[in-house]
Amino acid sequence: TAKRRRRIRVWCDGCYDMVHYGHSNQLRQAKAMGDYLIVGVHTDSEISKHKGPPVFTQEERYKMVRAIKWVDEVVQGAPYVTTLETLDKYNCDFCVHGDDITLTVDGKDTYEEVKKSGRYRECKRTQGVSTTDLVGRMLLMTKAHHSNIVSITRFSLYELRSEYKAKLLLSAVLGHFRLSGVDLVCHGKTEIYPDKDGSDPYAEPRRKGILRTVDSGNSLTTDAIVQRIIKNRLLF
Ligand code: CTP
Structure with missing residues (x-):
């Protein structure tokens, strides 16, 4: 019999505020790149510091991400900047993010370190839906x-x-x-x-x-x- 292949552990992180089908489509693509999907969700204070307060509280956002069927595990309060230390801590092979750039409050790419080390994969961002757009529509x-x-x-x-x-x-x-x-x-x-x-x-x-x-x-x-x-x- 063939040697059993080691399970590939995939990491994603984000705000996941007002969870929409763009988010679940991202997690679906990420899960398809491996076997086990771990999603780190940022705290309210981290998000407030880098891009302004989220609409949903961290507890609500953890629940919503956990409810997505491709998610195997949620890490509460994952740091805003994705480091090799975090990937190693959760034993993940690589991380996956949509093909848009996420910056810190000081304008640094939050995936710089993992990109340099080759432990970064990209998936397609879903066009036509975003939290910012939903917030705008709701305000109107x-x-x-x-x-x-x-x-x-x-x-x-x-x-x-x-x-x-x-x-x-x-x-x-x-x-x-x-x-x-x-x-x-x-x-x-x-x-x-x-x-x-x-x-x-x-x-x-x-x-x-x-x-x-x-x-x-x-x-x-x-x-x-x-x-x-x-x-x-x-x-x-
Ligand atoms: N994402 C995506 N398609 C979208 C929106 C988000 O693929 N339409 C992906 C992002 O690329 C990221 C993940 O979902 O990998 C989590 O994104 P998040 O940190 O929640 O924020 P944004 O990218 O700013 O998305 P939004 O503006 O909708 O909050």
Whole structure:
């Protein structure tokens, strides 16, 4: 039998603020370059020092990165500058970063040391999405824009596995949505707003007796995120 190949350990680090598909696409590419993916996430104070305060707290950012399926391990409070010492500490062969340059507050490339030693790999940065852009878009939202965005996201249905082994759909279903083949409709503990014509968007599942409330265990809402961004802007 062939000798078993040593597992390649890959390191990534970053702020991972307002986690978006650009971040998960980066982690997907990094994982594909090896076998085991370790992601170092910077603390709030490190990020504030180098590029301004993040929207999400470190504890929230650790959780969000841990939830990405390509991530095997999260290192909390990884230093902003990536050193050989860090790669060695976590026994990583190399680190992977998108093809954009990250600078320290004094304008130094944060990957200088690992690039020089050949323990740096690049992946493609995802075009068209960034935290900065998301923050800008959220700041431009008026209350009216905001409710439009909420109703768009209501269309997205996430299939979950339920303990009833039924098909569980997590969504706010609009009145005209067809519920054939759906056993359960779930909504979080947030208030259910009436549709534009004043009707209950959950009328059909309610009538069928298949509407359940689920507890996300978290009180975060889009509105709360916008409030945080405004507060950050005032401080920064
Ligand atoms: N990344 C990516 N594509 C994007 C955004 C980020 O591939 N659209 C990658 C970065 O290249 C980096 C990792 O995701 O390897 C973490 O990036 P992060 O430190 O969180 O910050 P930024 O690169 O500034 O990304 P953003 O502006 O979205 O916060």
